[in-house]
Amino acid sequence: xxxxxxxxxxxxxxxxxxxxxxxxxxxxxxxxxxxxxxxxxxxxxxxxxxxxxxxxxxxxxxxxxxxxxxxxxxxxxxxxxxxxxxxxxxxxxxxxxxxxxxxxxxxxxxxxxxxxxxxxxxxxxxxxxxxxxxxxxxxxxxxxxxxxxxxxxxxxxxxxxxxxxxxxxxxx
Amino acid sequence: xxxxxxxxxxxxxxxxxxxxxxxxxxxxxxxxxxxxxxxxxxxxxxxxxxxxxxxxxxxxxxxxxxxxxxxxxxxxxxxxxxxxxxxxxxxxxxxxxxxxxxxxxxxxxxxxxxxxxxxxxxxxxxxxxxxxxxxxxxxxxxxxxxxxxxxxxxxxxxxxxxxxxxxxxxxxxxxxxxxxxxxxxxxxxxxxxxxxxxxxxxxxxxxxxxxxxxxxxxxxxxxxxxxxxxxxxxxxxxxxxxxxxxxxxxxxxxxxxxxxxxxxxxxxxxxxxxxxxxxxxx
Numbered sequence: 001x002x003x004x005x006x007x008x009x010x011x012x013x014x015x016x017x018x019x020x021x022x023x024x025x026x027x028x029x030x031x032x033x034x035x036x037x038x039x040x041x042x043x044x045x046x047x048x049x050x051x052x053x054x055x056x057x058x059x060x061x062x063x064x065x066x067x068x069x070x071x072x073x074x075x076x077x078x079x080x081x082x083x084x085x086x087x088x089x090x091x092x093x094x095x096x097x098x099x100x101x102x103x104x105x106x107x108x109x110x111x112x113x114x115x116x117x118x119x120x121x122x123x124x125x126x127x128x129x130x131x132x133x134x135x136x137x138x139x140x141x142x143x144x145x146x147x148x149x150x151x152x153x154x155x156x157x158x159x160x161x162x163x164x165x166x167x168x169x170x171x172x
Numbered sequence: 173x174x175x176x177x178x179x180x181x182x183x184x185x186x187x188x189x190x191x192x193x194x195x196x197x198x199x200x201x202x203x204x205x206x207x208x209x210x211x212x213x214x215x216x217x218x219x220x221x222x223x224x225x226x227x228x229x230x231x232x233x234x235x236x237x238x239x240x241x242x243x244x245x246x247x248x249x250x251x252x253x254x255x256x257x258x259x260x261x262x263x264x265x266x267x268x269x270x271x272x273x274x275x276x277x278x279x280x281x282x283x284x285x286x287x288x289x290x291x292x293x294x295x296x297x298x299x300x301x302x303x304x305x306x307x308x309x310x311x312x313x314x315x316x317x318x319x320x321x322x323x324x325x326x327x328x329x330x331x332x333x334x335x336x337x338x339x340x341x342x343x344x345x346x347x348x349x350x351x352x353x354x355x356x357x358x359x360x361x362x363x364x365x366x367x368x369x370x371x372x373x374x375x376x377x378x379x380x381x382x383x384x385x386x387x388x389x390x391x392x393x394x395x396x397x398x399x400x401x402x403x404x405x406x407x408x409x410x411x412x413x414x415x416x417x418x419x420x421x422x423x424x425x426x427x428x429x430x431x432x433x434x435x436x437x438x439x440x441x442x443x444x445x446x447x448x449x450x451x452x453x454x
Contacts, residue, residue: 058236085237088176088229120232123274124240 013168020167024160031145031153033073034103038142040074041112045135048119053128059120060085073103081116092117108141173254174198177230177283182206185220196313196440198283202227212313212440227278234259239274245363247272252363255351256286256344286344288352289315293322295443299433300326303381304450305400307427308409309418310437316409317342317385318441321352323407324383328355334379336369337362342385370395374404383407390423400430415447 047066051057057065060082067075077098084094095113104112115134122130174192175183186198186208197209200222207216234253235242245251251259263278292315299306300323308316324343327333333355335343340362344351350360359377361369366384374382382399387410400406408431410424415434418424428434431449438444 052240056238056241058238058241060236060238085232088179088233090229090232090237091225120235120237121239123243127240 009171013171016167016171017164020160020164022160024157024163027156027160028149028153030103031149031156035142035145035149035153036072037074037101037103038138038145040070040072042135042138042142044074044078045115045131045138049128049131049135052124052131056124073101077101090117111137173257174283174285176233177253177257177259179226179229182220182222182226185217189217192285193287195285196287197285198281200227200230200281200283202279209313227281230259230281230283231261231278243274247274249275250339252340252344254344255346256341258284258286258339258341260284284341286321286341286352287318288321289318289441290322290325290353292319292441293326295446296323296435299435299446299448302432303327303331303405304432305405305430306407306433306435307387307418307431308407308435308437309412309415310409311413312411314437314439315441316437319435319437320383320385320407320409324358325352325354327381327383327407328358330355331357331380332378333358333381333383334373334377335360335362336364336366336373336382336384338364338366338369338385342383366392367395370399374399374402379404381405381407385409386411387424387427393424393426397426397430406430 044063044066048062051062051065063078063082067078080098084090084098092113095117096109098116099109099112101109115130118130120127174187178186178198182200186195186206190208190210194210195208196211199207199209199214201207202222202224204222205216205218206220206222207214209215231239231251234251234257235246239246242251246261249261251261253259260282261275261278262280262282263275265272266274266276293300296306296319306323308319310316321342324333324335335358337343337345337360343354343358343360343362345360345362350358354360359379361373361377364373373379382404384396384406385408387393387396387408396406396408408427410418410427412418412421412424414436415428418434419428428449434445434447434449436444436447
């Protein structure tokens with residue numbers, strides 16, 4: 001009887017630990033995705049600047065080339081962006097909807113929507129200049145999310161593990 | 173292609189009444205009803221008003237949403253997309269270093285639809301058999317380009333034909349493939365200014381016949397005269413109402429000396445007269 005109870009407590013402790021650690025990992029993954037999203041956004045702007053400055057490749061082709069072999073939330077957005085352009089869905093509302101991702105805070109959604117809405121509407125010189133400005137503006141959220149990941153994300157993971165151990169001890 | 177260029181409402185408004193084959197031109201003017209040309213006549217659909225968004229959409233689709241990639245063409249007032257659809261653009265000019273750099277706030281579009289009309293050169297059979305320098309003359313919209321396209325198809329079956337297609341509408345090329353029927357011996361140089369093409373491709377491609385659309389200005393006339401002196405046959409078209417107008421123009425008069433045949437169109441696709449300078453000289 002006692003052996004069975006101990007086994008149950010052990011399993012309960014294990015489950016509690018797994019739940020807490022998993023939550024911690026989930027929170028850390030959330031912050032990592034937000035960081036990665038802005039890293040890829042910044043990378044995309046760099047790529048566009050270089051390509052438009054020299055080769056003037058059309059947007060869809062250029063974007064697909066950038067996405068090749070890459071994964072992540074921002075790459076999914078870019079893929080949807082290409083489909084939107086091909087279908088001619090290019091209203092402000094379409095762009096606002098494109099960036100309604102949970103990984104982008106509301107204050108940055110408008111900014112990204114504005115940058116993408118303006119892509120491909122001007123000559124190469126103006127376009128590269130606009131991209132340079134957008135790239136400079138992307139530094140703020142990029143640094144913010146990097147810091148958030150390193151602090152809050154890592155802390156959440158560690159806290160999850162510690163809480164899990166504590167819960168396991170208490171359950172035992 | 174048109175279903176992509178036009179919004180659903182505009183497309184349905186026009187093409188529920190007529191088929192694409194019947195329409196040669198569409199006119200989009202912001203705030204005005206859409207108009208289309210059918211057999212040389214213009215029709216407007218009063219309850220279908222074109223918006224600025226409609227024009228923006230058409231330009232977006234025609235440029236692949238990449239104005240920066242097509243700005244040179246925009247600065248020359250047109251865009252080409254798909255299998256030879258040409259969009260004439262009218263808007264506010266932006267000048268840079270004294271030259272027209274681009275257009276903004278576009279208010280009007282003139283979309284020309286390409287057509288293949290096999291058999292439209294029936295009256296030109298003797299002329300095509302002789303294959304001598306030929307100038308097709310008519311005001312805009314009567315079918316010069318369609319006729320030249322058919323000439324290219326017929327002539328390129330047994331002669332090396334080089335088509336110099338500055339605006340990408342004579343023999344449309346879509347993603348590296350010729351989008352209309354041609355003979356086996358047809359080469360197409362598209363979106364290259366005529367003068368540049370004359371200077372380079374005549375030597376490198378060694379054509380028997382050069383076909384080019386809408387001769388414009390003294391430099392192009394000089395180039396045609398030079399080419400025909402080299403022994404290459406030229407088929408070209410010119411905007412004018414008749415041979416007298418060509419003669420009256422100091423710029424275009426030299427063409428009368430080098431061309432043998434003059435084909436004058438009087439109505440859409442209808443040959444009004446063919447003048448043979450060889451016979452006249454004799």
